[in-house]
Amino acid sequence: EDQVTQSPEALRLQEGESSSLNCSYTVSGLRGLFWYRQDPGKGPEFLFTLYSAGEEKEKERLKATLTKKESFLHITAPKPEDSATYLCAVQPMFSGGYNKLIFGAGTRLAVHP
Amino acid sequence: DAGITQSPRYKITETGRQVTLMCHQTWSHSYMFWYRQDLGHGLRLIYYSAAADITDKGEVPDGYVVSRSKTENFPLTLESATRSQTSVYFCASSRSSGGPVADTQYFGPGTRLTVL
Numbered sequence: 001e002d003q004v005t006q007s008p009e010a011l012r013l014q015e016g017e018s019s020s021l022n023c024s025y026t027v028s029g030l031r032g033l034f035w036y037r038q039d040p041g042k043g044p045e046f047l048f049t050l051y052s053a054g055e056e057k058e059k060e061r062l063k064a065t066l067t068k069k070e071s072f073l074h075i076t077a078p079k080p081e082d083s084a085t086y087l088c089a090v091q092p093m094f095s096g097g098y099n100k101l102i103f104g105a106g107t108r109l110a111v112h113p
Numbered sequence: 114d115a116g117i118t119q120s121p122r123y124k125i126t127e128t129g130r131q132v133t134l135m136c137h138q139t140w141s142h143s144y145m146f147w148y149r150q151d152l153g154h155g156l157r158l159i160y161y162s163a164a165a166d167i168t169d170k171g172e173v174p175d176g177y178v179v180s181r182s183k184t185e186n187f188p189l190t191l192e193s194a195t196r197s198q199t200s201v202y203f204c205a206s207s208r209s210s211g212g213p214v215a216d217t218q219y220f221g222p223g224t225r226l227t228v229l
Binding site: 031032034036041042043044045046049051087089091098099100101103104105106 | 216
């Protein structure tokens with residue numbers, strides 16, 4: 001069964017304290033792995049797509065990496081405005097004809113000054 | 114550049130009433146999706162549509178009806194609302210499903226629905 005597990009559920013950081021969020025996945029062939037950011041009361045906002053093991057993508061203080069079993073979202077020197085819930089989703093290679101996404105439950109990140 | 118919009122943003126209704134949530138996208142994306150987001154469950158797919166007049170069930174379709182007469186609109190109807198349908202509903206769209214490359218889904222702002 002295709003599955004996505006994110007850890008930790010919640011993370012509290014001090015401003016400037018770097019850390020990583022984990023996304024472990026089980027899927028029968030990976031078409032892509034997505035990271036989204038979700039602010040309270042808003043819809044998920046697309047951040048990155050990773051396609052194959054070894055791939056890395058960066059955006060400002062965020063860097064996403066991918067292995068065959070998991071992805072990490074590294075946050076370097078975070079600021080309070082990075083506080084949000086970060087969602088990971090996988091798209092299986094065999095999706096029954098549509099770009100199905102399987103979401104993890106998310107990691108709630110709080111960055112304090 | 115409106116992107117994808119949802120209305121209403123907030124809705125309170127009573128058990129047994131019919132409710133329709135609207136979704137509109139301006140990108141001419143082929144695919145549209147409806148998700149619900151609940152604590153402890155993450156985002157779960159209710160229905161999706163590959164094109165106008167083509168719809169199919171997702172993971173949790175019971176109690177919901179969809180239609181898609183125009184590419185840009187994808188309304189979700191709760192025919193007889195129940196308390197278990199209290200949730201936040203998100204609409205999403207993507208360009209296509211073809212080929213080996215993953216297609217990004219873009220989400221609307223959500224509708225918070227409360228069923229009393």
